Amino acid sequence: MAEVGISTPVVDCADLPTREVNRALRRYAAEGAPRVLVENPGARHALAVALEGTLTIRFAGSVGWYAAGMNQGPHVVVDGNCGWGLGECMTAGRVEVRGHAGSGTAASIRGGQVFVRGDAGARAGIAMKGGTLIIGGDAGYMSGFMMQRGTLIICGDAADGLGDSLYEGVIYVAGRVASLGADAEEHEVTEDDGVLLRRSLEPYGIDAGSLAFRRVESGRRLWNFSSHEPELWRSAL
């Protein structure tokens, strides 16, 4: 592990197995280091997972599946693309991906914020229980599936089944929606929505005012069974 300047340690994945990379990151987090640079991540899986503290970790390249999964505070920046399950089950902290993300981005997160500059694959924001997922580009099919709480912002298009069976939480989408999922309803945005969108997107240099967002939320007809809507329940189950 080399040192860059005075205060930025470097972890070089080329020299270490993943286990040692994560151990080094845990050590820096425990010591209260402000930031660390990870070189040659080589799209490896399970990097920077289940970390605590306020460490900022920058990956100089693409990462594999489950990057920053289960984190509880750190700020992770990926100068590249990432695989499935980015930031899954995170409870706090931030993740920024400069490229694209695979499927299941921010799956079941309970807090914190995940930002993907490019596109995200299928089931982005699936089962979110809180927090915010922002996708600068397009989102794959079944995004927001069974979302429970939190905010999903899609600046581009959304593929089929957006917001299928969501319980609560809000989805904002600016582009074309191929189709809404079961019990998802589209509404006009309010002034409050506009304020939230501006504040959320500004840090990433995205002008919310230039995009035509709509709001998607639960129709709440799948919350409890009703024999009066057989078509809805046949498609939902």
Place this chain on the structure above:
Amino acid sequence: MIHGTSNGGGPQMPPAPARRSSIWSPEVIQDIHLKAHLGRYRMQGFSTQRRVPSFDDLTFVPCGLSRMPLEGYRERCETRTLLGTRVASRPVELSVPITIAGMSYGALSKTAKVALGTAASRLGISTTTGDGGMLVEERRASRLLVYQVLPSRYGFDPAHLKAADAIEVVIGQGAKPGTGGLLLESKVSAVIAEQRALPEGVDQRSPARHPDFIGPDDLQIKIEELREATDWEKPIYVKIGASRVADDVKLAVKAGADVIVLDGLEGATGASPEVLLDHTGIPTMSGLCEAVRALEEVRALGEVQLVVSGGIRNGVDAAKALALGADAVSIGTAALLAMGCNSPRYVDDYHRLNVEPGHCFHMHTGRCPVGITTQDPELEARLVPDEAQNGVFNFVQSMVMELQMMARACGKSEVHGLEPEDMRALTLEASMITGIPLAGTDFVLTPDAIAQRVVALLAGR
């Protein structure tokens, strides 16, 4: 007015006795009437009520002149069990090969969850969280706690993952393989709703698939992530519902599981459509035999431990499971019954559910008369913690004694020494499933054995 003329005016005949249709039985008629009213499938808690091939179809053949038994009440018979020796740096050590199965806080009351943990700690065995996460009180009560990672991730907390002694990735359950959990409106109280991040009072239908992986190759990467998150210390269990057992077991081994938990058709649940309980999955004994063969085929028997659950009722069931190749058994329903489930107290409340004590299956309604499967504070208060945990402790102790009794009678100084040769099958189907000779014969009625016998006969041997 015509009286008694069905005989065409001849001598008056007594009324014909009611005939019971085997197609349109009273139960089928009632089922159709109910569905005509509900507009959906029927729901219930508990397990299937069907008769399926089971451990009852096997019997032990203890020692006589050909083998020497151990003294039944005196000689040592080891029960210690290690789970998770394949990869994890800290395997789970159980005093006996019995664990408490995953049952959620939500399906069960908090008092029941804590009582299970307390009893398990006294026994030196593990208990397991469920769909809804870990209770602080449960962790405190349980010396060995297995943390489930379920498709819903309800209540999932990385801090709890790290605080666990083992991790169980749940792919399915025996009561309803291929489907997700259910927690109906009456049990989604304000507290449960907040823990699961759901609106209060919804019918909670858990997803069938995990949010961040789908197939076996994905599972391999997921397991790697869980190991990285816990510094490769904790054993990773993979729980599967007994369905396509051979394939699932081999894939779980390939994905890197330390332990496979196989839950058979007889497994119970807090709530399920009846049709899933009765018509999906395969029995525990069948699944176990298939799993052992699969582990042998990929040369992982012994390296990857096998825990079986689903209808384990006593120490003899446990002994037979071990003899067939399991490393441990897991109990759920039996532990609840030991706490007082279905006991004849508060009988009026059973009657309000239209059932008698001993026949109650109302885990799904939240109206448990004895405070075990409820979120109603008044009902929960009926469960006396010390009585509940003592009941589980005593029951598991009796299981251990029965298990050791079988082992000693078969001449085994450790329960893990039990083997198929210690048993005979009582039915043809049990013989075919287990590969154990039918009692009174030396026939092994598996297809391979039958083929070998035919070849031998043709060769005049």
